[in-house]
Amino acid sequence: MMFSSNCFLCLFLVVLATQVTLAIIAVPATEAPPPATQAPPPLIPPSSASCPQAGLLLEKLVNLSTALSNINNSLISVFDLIDEQCPCLDASPECFETRVSNFRTALEELIVDADNVTLSAPTDCPDRTGAVFVATCDGTDVAVVDPNGVIQNGFNTDTNVTGWAVYINGDTYGFDYFRNGPFEVRCRLTPDSVEIVLGDDNDDPLTSTAVGTGIIYDPDTGNDYVAISFDNATLNGIYCFNRTVFPRITLLFGFDGVPGRIEVHNGFVYMIDGQKIVRRRLDGTGGWEQVLFFSTNIKDFDVAANGHVVFTDESGAVYIYDPVQRTYRQLRPPTSDGRCGFTSAINPCDSLLYVANINDAELQIFNTNTFQRVGSLTYTESTPSPCPSVAFDPTFCCA
Known part of the structure; x- marks a missing residue:
């Protein structure tokens, strides 16, 4: 028996939300390594509120790229389940399977952009030396x-x-x-x-x-x-x-x-x-x-x-x-x-x-x-x- 689109949408959102939470929790820079194509984040020394951390931007970019990749990997099994249980019967752009596919395409493009920004982040920017x-x-x-x-x-x-x-x-x-x-x-x-x-x-x-x-x-x-x-x-x-x-x-x-x-x-x-x-x-x-x-x-x-x-x-x-x-x-x-x-x-x-x-x-x-x-x-x-x-x-x- 095929799931209705509305019911499956709720299931899909629950799975996605869970994966997003797990990905964010599981990918602190000090525990999970970045993808093989990226430079490892620098070691960040402790900081006070009046002293911003050096290299903080690169650390956040690495975390973002890793989290997005984990979410995309988790969606593979979800997408396979949709294709098996709730495939599109026509070429309607409103079909749930089509919309999920478009979402994955946009997500993968975002991952590529995040990786490119991370890889091109300069390492020789001037230090923050004050006004x-x-x-x-x-x-x-x-x-x-x-x-x-x-x-x-x-x-x-x-x-x-x-x-x-x-x-x-x-x-x-x-x-x-x-x-x-x-x-x-x-x-x-x-x-x-x-x-x-x-x-x-x-x-x-x-x-x-x-x-x-x-x-x-x-x-x-x-x-x-x-x-x-x-x-x-x-x-x-x-x-x-x-x-x-x-x-x-x-x-x-x-x-x-x-x-x-x-x-x-x-x-x-x-x-x-x-x-x-x-x-x-x-x-x-x-x-x-x-x-x-x-x-x-x-x-x-x-x-x-x-x-x-x-x-x-x-x-x-x-x-x-x-x-x-x-x-x-x-x-x-x-x-x-x-x-x-x-x-x-x-x-x-x-x-x-x-x-x-x-x-x-x-x-x-x-x-x-x-x-x-x-x-x-x-x-x-x-x-x-x-x-x-x-x-x-x-x-x-x-x-």
Whole structure:
């Protein structure tokens, strides 16, 4: 006795749904190998929400191709049963057997397409190295550019940025910055949140002559450290701005001299002191110690993960200093076009050094391991700033 089409359709859908479920469950990339014509998926390291897995697309494509092939193989027995028990009596396109056959043809075409896409997936795509931010002290526009050269929509700060720090805040990022004339420190916990004034030159123990020179966010305490100088030099030093209760400003470390730009690395705060870079333990033990002494004044610097210090001097040259070997390597000679480096920072995603130059729409990029310039990056199509300040979106990478 022949099954009716409606009844058999229900049976067919039940069988198909079961096979789809089994195929999806049975084909995780780590358990079932891909078809023989495909490259095996890469090993995927653990990931956090703020650090997308490398090779995730190829892994998903392999899983899709394998799952589709398993479904198609399972349909062979179902199709044989239909042909035996419920064959078409005419050439009507509405016949159930014809419709199942058309479905299998479309499925097989989809499998071929999925296999072709998987096999042609590139293995040399650029790493996800994060967005590059460039702020200015003469405006509120912040330029944003992809490291591959795509200028993206920027954003605006509430006031001009003299110096800033960008940091991970959960699955997104926040940034804190200061301005001068008058001096003020601001905090924005997320890109879309309202800016908070953490303190200004009217708040004790500051005075109206406060001039900020550097800022860094300390992830261990959740506070900002800001280097400030005054007309009364006895007040000079690094001040802590509490980001939970404000304005609460305390002197972290006094400094006998004019404090410069600062960085935090491996339990130390590093600071420019004219021709020197000095450091001091954040736990309060010990005093200021010299890291390096150079022949000209230092404009900006950063500390690499391996402890090497990369810096620019007032001539526009770029150097890297190895504190263990006590050796200097020049990454860029002094400039003669007036576009010397204004700020420099290491991208935490790929350890490349980005130098933002005065009145220059291009950032210069250097490899701190090979000591070579590796390229440049145009960050704006507008008039470049005489005081650019470069930072990075830290949520785009696994650093």
